[in-house]
Each structure stands twice: as structure tokens, then as C-alpha cells.
Amino acid sequence: MMKGEVNINSQTATLKPSSTVTFEKPTLEDGAAMWELVNNSTLDQNSAYKYIMMCEHFAETCVVAKEDDKVVGFVTAFIPPERQDVVFVWQIGVDASQRGKGLASKILNELISREACRDIRFLQATVTPSNKASQSLFKRFAREKQTKCEVSECFKEELFPSDEHEEELSYLIGPF
Template sequence: MSLLKPTVNDGAAMWELVNNSTLDQNSAYKYIMMCDFFAETCVVAKDDEEKLVGFITAFIPPTKPDVVFVWQIGVDPSQRGKGLASQMLNELVQRQGAKDIRYVEATVTPSNKASQSLFRRLARAHDTNCEVLDCFSEELFPGDNHEEELTFRIGPLR
């Protein structure tokens, strides 16, 4: 398994992985843009045949230069349960481009136990805190089928 910075050529495969999962679907443009503009804070996982089997899209918020915000993590069904998401997160925080990062943040719905466990595992692996804070209430989302989003804040990272 190779963990790499994405290129624009990875965007379509990221979109397809999301399209075949339960993740929130964004436009193909979003994935291509993330690969181009935010390659330093995104990760792709490719198997021995160079097939994309996982990714992280993330960015450093302009008002929080010591934070990397994880927008989305996708793992191909063939790789689930093998620790790939944790490996990609660790790759992200260990990169030279993340040397000023002290915190990882992500929003997670209350029903998404897998993501909650993933971020708590990251905190344990780095012997640091995992704080859970209110973020976006369900009233902010159009329609009536989106749960609230809680912020998981992991850090400080050493």
C-alpha cells in the first residue's frame, strides 16, 4: 500500500469511491480541486496495482493555521477493517507540510460511531486529548434528514 499526495488525476477515482459508499457526495470538481489546491493536506492510498483504495481530503483553515481540518475520509470496502484510515491520518500529521499542525479537527455526526472511534484512536496513538464540541446543529441543514455535526478536536500533537 502506498500513501501519497494526490494529483488531479486522482480526483475522479475519489469521487467514484464516494459515489459507491454512504459518504456525503460532493461534485467531482470538489475532489479534483482538493487534489490540486490542497495536495499537501490530502492523502491517497493506492494498492500494488495503483488502484485508489482510500483517501483523506483536508485543509488548513485560514483562521486556524495550527489546525488541519479533515473534511472526508473514504476507504474502499475491500480495505475496511485493516486500519487504512488510521494509517492515512498518521501519514497526514507526520508530513513535512504539517510540521506547524498542533490539532486535527473534523465534524462527525452522533450516529457515526466508526469515525468517532477513528478520531479517538488517533488521540490515543499520539497520547493526546480528544475533545468533542458542539458545531453545526441539525436546524442549519436544509430538509429534515441531517444530524447535528460535532467537532472532534485532537491535540495538541507533539
């Protein structure tokens, strides 16, 4: 028997080597894959242009997680011009195949460890009241960093042009 093979009832099966997830700055080509991941999830839909634009202009503060060159997670984020000590997370997504593995937390850790975020003291995101997964993610992230997570009103429901969007609450995590 060769290495990487297992004998199962006198039959030989080749095992797939363990895959590794890597964290990278997104390329323009990753924009479409990020859009596809969102399109196949319950995340808020944005145009494909938004993801390509984020990859072009904000690659330093965006992260793609890849397994075997396939995008399995990402964060789009930017540093607001008026708040240079904050990185604002616009959207974070994880492929269904990776859920429950802590990938979202790893992506956030990669983000704040980037050179572009060296002066960042806070991470901010907005989350709807019904998005329990994101609420848990950001609260857990604050606990892991041994810092505060302040939740406050941000964008009221009335600001959105359709009746389909809930209010957005601000999650401010820090200081780091």
C-alpha cells in the same frame, strides 16, 4: 515448479504477489477515483468537482492510499487560514476491500507527518452522532497519539437546508 507457484492436487496455481498500499499526494486524475469511492459508499456525497479541486489546491494536505495504482482510501483536508496550527479533515474514505486493516489511521498518520503539517498541533473533524466508525477512528487516533479528543457541538441540524442531515459534532484532537 517455479517460484510463486503452489501445487494443489496435482494442479499448478499462480499466486498473486502481495500488494502494497502506498500513500501519495493526490493528482488531478485521482479526484475522479476519490469521488467513485465515495459514490460506492455511505459517505456524504460531494460533487466530483470538490475532489478535483481538493487535489488541485490542497494536495499538500490530502492523501490518497493506492494499491496497484487503484485508490483504496483518501483524506481531504486543509489548514484553515485563521487557525494555522489545525489541520481540518473534511472527509476520509476507505474502500470496502480495505476496511478493518487500519488504513484510515495510517492515512491520518501520513497526513500529520507531511511537511505542510509541521506546525500542526491539532487535527479537527466534524462527525455526525450516527457515524460510529468515524467517532471510533478519531478517539482511537487520539489514544494512539497519547493526547486529548475533545468533542463539542459544531453545526446544529437546523443549519442544513434539508431534514436529511444530522448535526455535526467537532472532534478536536491534540495537542501533538
